[in-house]
Amino acid sequence: MRSWYTLEQPRRWMYPAFGHSLNREYAKIGGLKGLQVLCSSCPACTTPEPTGCVGNFIGEEPDEFDEIVDSLGLRAELGRHFPATTPLWYGLWIEPVIPPAGISVLRHLFGALEPKNQPRAEGYSSFLRTLEVAEQNQMTLHVQRTPGGTLGGPGPHCPRCKALQDIGEEIVCTVCGHICSTKLSKWRFPRRQRRRDDLFTQLGERRFAEITRLSLISQGALDTELDFLVAAILERERTRPVWEAEQERADKAATERQKRQDRYKRAVLYKGIPRKGDQFRASAFRRLLERYVVLGVEVTSVSHCAEEFVNYRVAYRGEDPFEMLDKWLAEGLCEWFRASVSVPDALLYPQPGTGFAAEE
DSSP, X not given: XXXXXXXXXXXXXXXXXXXXXXXXXTGGGTHHHHHHHHHHTOTTOOSSSSOTTOOOOOOOSOTTHHHHHHHTTOHXXXXXXXXXXXXXXXXXXXXXXXXXXXXXXXXXXXXXXXXXSHHHHHHHHHHHHHHHHHHHTTOOEEOOOOOOEETTEEOSBOTTTOOBOOXXXXXXXXXXXXXXXXXXXXXXXXXXXXXXXXXXXXXXXXXXXXXXXXXXXXXXXXXXXXXXXXXHHHHHHHTHHHHHHHHHHHHHHHHHHHHHHHHHIIIIISTTOOOBTTBBOHHHHHHHHHHHHHHTOEEEEEXXXXXXXXXXXXXXXXXXXXXXXXXHHHTTOOSEEEEEEEOOHHHHSOOTXXXXXXXX
């Protein structure tokens, strides 16, 4: 799905964007009807729809999961069939194949879970049906956990249990005890990448407009606005290659500028000032702020970084960084300080023969 809105139409409308023609993809077995016949006779299919042998559910560790395990007396059973983690939830998904005896334990466990929201309840119910089918038919059950993150990609995480972790080299995962360097990666389909299953390209404008109209109607669009919405979405898809290319160039330029700024910070701004990464002790941080003032570098935020989250502080534009530093020191906050900045183009792209070595 994709979304669309304008200032004149502030509501966010969703419309289908990606998909496959099942008749085309499965032409060798008779298209959609052939797929339905094939899946309906398969014992691994857990739904009335085709491909019911795969599924997913969204949600982090259920509330009080360890307590539920203990109340059911399943901690020892989990320990026999799954890797040990704290919390226990993460250990269920480390191994790609759940052992047969482990399927029985999970069936008992998921049957006792009571999710508080509907989407999670539907996901658990679907997985419970899968466990029951796998147990009854003595089937192999494959699982995989995806780490949390944003649209840009997963956050730094342990490659073994997929729990989110602080960035670092040779750290010990606090969940599974694995010694690792945290992993940063991208989702399979990065944003703005042209996908081969793009519906506008596959279906053509007329058919795409039809399914877009149906989608808008299902969301409550009024008859008086349907033509406008469909036309606007069609124009957006027609011009997508152009504005996506422009956006890609802008993103690339922004990325290159950020890299150049990072090099400038290391070569010029941080030069001669003791630091740990981009964090500084109070006296060194004051020297850094003074250097920013002299060079005309804008400070966009300052923060106090501490092991205890309760001692974390941050201040943004509009707050005087020197005053915030003095205030935090007066409160007894004296661990590590850092600042985010915006370096002027005149410093990053100086005239030939002046400035710093950008390609150090």
